[in-house]
Amino acid sequence: EVQLVESGGGLVQPGRSLRLSCTASGFTFGEYTMSWVRQAPGKGLEWIGFIRGGVDGATTEYAASFKGRFTLSRDDSKSIAYLQMNSLKTEDTALYYCLRQSGGYWGQGALVTVSS
Amino acid sequence: DIVMTQSPDSLAVSLGERATINCKSSQSVLNSSNKMNYLAWYQQKPGQPPKLLIYWASARESGVPDRFSGSGSGTDFALTISSLQPEDVAVYYCQQYYSPSYTFGQGTKLEIK
Numbered sequence: 001e002v003q004l005v006e007s008g009g010g011l012v013q014p015g016r017s018l019r020l021s022c023t024a025s026g027f028t029f030g031e032y033t034m035s036w037v038r039q040a041p042g043k044g045l046e047w048i049g050f051i052r053g054g055v056d057g058a059t060t061e062y063a064a065s066f067k068g069r070f071t072l073s074r075d076d077s078k079s080i081a082y083l084q085m086n087s088l089k090t091e092d093t094a095l096y097y098c099l100r101q102s103g104g105y106w107g108q109g110a111l112v113t114v115s116s
Numbered sequence: 117d118i119v120m121t122q123s124p125d126s127l128a129v130s131l132g133e134r135a136t137i138n139c140k141s142s143q144s145v146l147n148s149s150n151k152m153n154y155l156a157w158y159q160q161k162p163g164q165p166p167k168l169l170i171y172w173a174s175a176r177e178s179g180v181p182d183r184f185s186g187s188g189s190g191t192d193f194a195l196t197i198s199s200l201q202p203e204d205v206a207v208y209y210c211q212q213y214y215s216p217s218y219t220f221g222q223g224t225k226l227e228i229k
Binding site (some may be wrong): 035037044045046047049050060062063064097100101103104105107108109 | 133156160165166171172208209211213216217219220221229
């Protein structure tokens with residue numbers, strides 16, 4: 001069974017950094033592209049980016065609004081995908097999901113609250 | 117980035133009636149090489165992550181009831197629920213995965229009339 005579990009969320013002050021993890025199981029993690037999507041309270045889905053797997057060798061794509069401030073990485077030996085978020089703003093408060101687009105598998109999300 | 121625009125923003129339909137949600141992309145998401153439309157539909161219920169319903173614009177995900185269907189090509193797409201059931205109350209999103217930036221529509225809230 002495919003499972004994705006996000007961790008690392010919490011309360012953080014504006015301007016600080018936070019790294020989220022997405023631990024995968026139930027499939028050969030290294031072969032798949034992993035994506036991140038966020039959802040602000042009461043709002044819609046916002047695609048952040050993805051990191052390719054397999055022969056494409058961990059290359060990344062980002063939505064324009066996240067380039068330079070958010071960074072995706074992965075550790076295939078541990079089956080973990082990471083989302084590094086820097087210079088956080090109050091408007092980054094959201095539930096952050098990792099997903100495997102192929103097959104439509106989503107985690108339950110990690111809540112990030114940016115507040116002083 | 118490709119902009120995805122859904123209509124309407126909200127919809128109220130009687131039980132057993134048809135519900136149709138539209139999605140328009142700012143540029144074509146049809147791959148001319150493989151003739152596939154890079155368009156998915158998701159259903160999201162409160163407190164849950166989105167659930168994939170439809171991919172390649174019209175392919176139903178395994179386990180999704182056949183009352184859900186997707187149609188369209190190029191820039192204009194639709195999700196149709198042929199006979200609305202109480203469990204279909206949710207927010208529905210379209211998403212394009214044609215360009216490297218996989219944008220979502222703003223969502224359509226579906227309710228029972």
